[in-house]
Amino acid sequence: MAAGGETQYLFKVLVVGEIGTGKTSLIKRYVHSIFSENYKSTIGVDFALKKIKDLAPNSLIRLQLWDIAGQERFGNMTRVYYKEAHGAFIVFDVTRDETFDLAQRWKNDIDNKVTLPNGDPIPVVLLANKCDMAGLSRNSEELTRYCQENGFATWFETSAKNGTNVDEAVNFLSLRMLDNHSQENSGGGEEDDLVRPGLADPAAKKSDGGCC
Numbered sequence: 311m312a313a314g315g316e317t318q319y320l321f322k323v324l325v326v327g328e329i330g331t332g333k334t335s336l337i338k339r340y341v342h343s344i345f346s347e348n349y350k351s352t353i354g355v356d357f358a359l360k361k362i363k364d365l366a367p368n369s370l371i372r373l374q375l376w377d378i379a380g381q382e383r384f385g386n387m388t389r390v391y392y393k394e395a396h397g398a399f400i401v402f403d404v405t406r407d408e409t410f411d412l413a414q415r416w417k418n419d420i421d422n423k424v425t426l427p428n429g430d431p432i433p434v435v436l437l438a439n440k441c442d443m444a445g446l447s448r449n450s451e452e453l454t455r456y457c458q459e460n461g462f463a464t465w466f467e468t469s470a471k472n473g474t475n476v477d478e479a480v481n482f483l484s485l486r487m488l489d490n491h492s493q494e495n496s497g498g499g500e501e502d503d504l505v506r507p508g509l510a511d512p513a514a515k516k517s518d519g520g521c522c
Contacts, residue, residue: 318370321487322394326416327401328409329380332439335470336401337375340480345471355379355391362484371484392424396487399479401437404448404467410438414460421461427494433463433486435479441467442474 325333334356338344341358355378362371378391400416402409413436421431436457438448453465463486466479 316368316370318372319488319491320372320374321396321484322374322376323483323487324376324378324392324395324398324420325401326378326388326398326420327380327437328403328406328412330406331380331401331403331409332470333380333399333401334377336399336437336439336468336476337377339470339473340476341375343473345473360480362481365481365484366488369488371488373480373484388419389423392420395420395424395432396426396490397432397483398434399437399483400434400462401439401468404438404440405443410448417460417462426490431461433483433490434461435483436462436465437479438465438467440469440471442469442471 325337327333335345337358338346341360355376358375358377360373360375362373363369365371376391376395378388398420400413400420402413404410417434420434424432426432436453438453448467456462457465464482466475466482468475468479470476
């Protein structure tokens with residue numbers, strides 16, 4: 311609960327995209343500040359936990375990062391995985407055009423299966439991963455226009471290998487989720503010190519900042 315006036319939040323964040331786009335590597339980079347070339351493909355769903363302190367004044371944000379296997383491919387189980395999510399990252403690989411072509415299908419799948427309490431889509435950030443690969447970054451104007459036309463909150467070029475824009479992307483989405491929460495609760499009524507609407511908290515069985 312809150313300590314010294316600190317407000318705690320728990321947000322569920324989906325991390326989706328095609329097989330091999332680097333979803334697990336991005337999460338490992340963010341949570342543990344490590345990178346390996348030898349991660350195995352995720353099967354089903356995996357979880358990672360991370361605390362962010364004072365991103366907003368007197369706040370502690372607990373992120374549940376749901377690493378959803380690319381093999382799920384918009385299947386029936388994604389409805390279960392997406393339930394009660396507050397935000398999402400869709401990851402594509404700048405070295406494989408087909409993973410970008412399928413990003414909109416992942417976005418549509420999320421929009422069709424989970425919404426905010428007011429019925430709006432959850433904020434989704436597009437990650438152009440593996441930007442460390444020389445000469446393979448995408449045109450920024452093209453991506454900005456694509457995000458505007460398809461309902462993405464924004465986009466970032468990222469690299470799990472060297473950490474480029476990983477923290478920045480997570481902080482952006484976290485602030486957007488905080489803003490949505492503030493709007494939802496602006497009608498009055500006192501908030502709980504720990505805001506975790508309906509989530510099963512894996513932290514009960516794992517330490518913060520860990521991966522199962």
